[in-house]
Amino acid sequence: MSAETTPAVSDVSLYDVDNPAPLIEAPRKRTKKTPKSTRTNFELYGWLFMRLSGIVLVVLVLGHLLIQLVLDGGVSKVGFAFVAGRWASPFWQAWDLIMLWLAMLHGANGLRTVINDYAERDNTRFWLKMLLYTATVFTVLLGTLVIFTFDPNIR
Amino acid sequence: MATPTLEKAGTAAQDASPYITVTFRIRRFNPEVSAEATWQDFEVEIDPKERVLDGLHKIKWDLDGTLTFRRSCAHGICGSDAMRINGRNRLACKTLIKDINPAKPITVEPIKGLTVLKDLVVDMEPFFQAYRDVMPFLITKGNEPTRERLQSAEDRERFDDTTKCILCAACTSSCPVFWNDGQYFGPAAIVNAHRFIFDSRDEAGEQRLEILNDKDGVWRCRTTFNCTDACPRGIEVTKAIQEVKRALITRRF
Ligand code: HEM
Ligand code: FES
Numbered sequence: 001m002s003a004e005t006t007p008a009v010s011d012v013s014l015y016d017v018d019n020p021a022p023l024i025e026a027p028r029k030r031t032k033k034t035p036k037s038t039r040t041n042f043e044l045y046g047w048l049f050m051r052l053s054g055i056v057l058v059v060l061v062l063g064h065l066l067i068q069l070v071l072d073g074g075v076s077k078v079g080f081a082f083v084a085g086r087w088a089s090p091f092w093q094a095w096d097l098i099m100l101w102l103a104m105l106h107g108a109n110g111l112r113t114v115i116n117d118y119a120e121r122d123n124t125r126f127w128l129k130m131l132l133y134t135a136t137v138f139t140v141l142l143g144t145l146v147i148f149t150f151d152p153n154i155r
Numbered sequence: 156m157a158t159p160t161l162e163k164a165g166t167a168a169q170d171a172s173p174y175i176t177v178t179f180r181i182r183r184f185n186p187e188v189s190a191e192a193t194w195q196d197f198e199v200e201i202d203p204k205e206r207v208l209d210g211l212h213k214i215k216w217d218l219d220g221t222l223t224f225r226r227s228c229a230h231g232i233c234g235s236d237a238m239r240i241n242g243r244n245r246l247a248c249k250t251l252i253k254d255i256n257p258a259k260p261i262t263v264e265p266i267k268g269l270t271v272l273k274d275l276v277v278d279m280e281p282f283f284q285a286y287r288d289v290m291p292f293l294i295t296k297g298n299e300p301t302r303e304r305l306q307s308a309e310d311r312e313r314f315d316d317t318t319k320c321i322l323c324a325a326c327t328s329s330c331p332v333f334w335n336d337g338q339y340f341g342p343a344a345i346v347n348a349h350r351f352i353f354d355s356r357d358e359a360g361e362q363r364l365e366i367l368n369d370k371d372g373v374w375r376c377r378t379t380f381n382c383t384d385a386c387p388r389g390i391e392v393t394k395a396i397q398e399v400k401r402a403l404i405t406r407r408f
Contacts, residue, residue: 014190021190024271029337030281034288039365043374044403116375117335
C-alpha cells in the first residue's frame, strides 16, 4: 500500500457498472458453515502447555546459558570433555532431556500458531505443518537417542 | 496604508473564525471504475471542534457525492461508522478533528480484515455470522416464570462491561489474528458471548463456552490489546476474553 495520492477516476477503465472489478476479499472469510466444531480440549491444553512449559523453560534455558556461556571461563571451555563430564551425571542428563522436550514442543506449538496465523491456503497450512512436525519429531528423537546412548569413550 | 482601526477589525474577524483547512486523505475503491484502491485528498474548511464524520459529510455533500460510507445515528450508538482513522480504528462520529492533529493529512480507510465493497463500506456479514454463532440471546430451561427474572445488583455488575457493545466491529477489525484469518471468532463475538456466559439468568453458558473452546475460538487470542484500545465504548475487551479463557480452564463462571 503506497501513501501516494492518485486521482480516483482514471481516464480509460476496464470496468463499469455492468462489469465491476473483483472485490478486495479478506483472507479466510467466515461463512455460515464455518464453526466446524472440534469438541476437544486440544487448543485449551496447547494454550496451557505454552504457559507452563514457558515457566519451566525460564529456569532450564537461563541455567543452561549461564553454565555454557558465562560461568567457569565462558564458551571457550565447552568441548567434548566438558559435555562428557556433564552427561556422566543423571542430573544433567535429566536437565537436558527435559529442556530438549519442552523447548521443542513449545517451539513447535508456537510455530504451529504462527502458521495458523499467516498461511492462508489450506494446502499451504497443511504442508507447512507436516514439515514442522517432521522436523520436530526428528530432532526430539535424535536428541533423546544421543542423551541416552552417549558414550564418552567413543573414538 | 492600513489604519489602526482596519487592522484591529481584520484581526478580530480572523480570530472570530474557528475554521481551519484540513486535508482528508481517503482510501477510495470503486469496483465499477477500477480494481485498485487509491488514496484521494480533499481539502475541507472545518472547525477543529467538529468530528471526522462532519468532514466526511462536507466532502460528500459539497465536494464529491460519490464518496461512500456508513453512518446512521451520528452519535456513537448505532455502530455504523467504524473506520481506520490515522491508522487506528475509531468511530468517525466520536473522533474530534482537534484530537488527531489536523496539521497533517487525516487518513481515513475502511476497517481491515473484511471485504471492501466500496470506499469505506465493508461487508459486515462474516462479522455478524461470528456474532450469531455464539448465540447472543437468553437461553433458559423449564417453564417461563410468571414475573420478570430477578437478578441481584452484584450479578448484574458481573457482565455490565460487555453489555455496552454496539457491534461496530472496531475491535474485531483491529485484531491481527482476524486480519490474517477470518475464521477466528474475533473479540466482538467473544464479548457478546461473555455478556451471556456471566449472566446469572442464562443457562447456556456451558454451551457457549464449548463453542469458544473451538480451534478458532478464544485460544487464538494473543493478548495484543488492540481490541481494548480500539473499543469506542471503552469495554475492556481483552479482559473479557481472558475471563472466558479462565472460565474454560476452571469451568467456573
Ligand atoms: C525462556 C522461557 C520462555 C517462556 C517464558 C516462553 C513463553 C511463551 C508463551 C507464554 C508463549 C505464548 C504466547 C501467546 O500465546 O501469545 C510463547 C510462544 C512461543 N514460544 Fe516461548 N517461551 C520461552 C522459551 C521459548 C523457547 C526456548 C523457544 C524456542 C524453542 C520458544 C518459542 C516460542 C514460539 C515459536 C512461540 C510462538 C510465538 C507466538 O505466539 O507469536 N519459546 N512462549
Ligand atoms: S454513526 Fe452511529 S455510531 Fe457513529
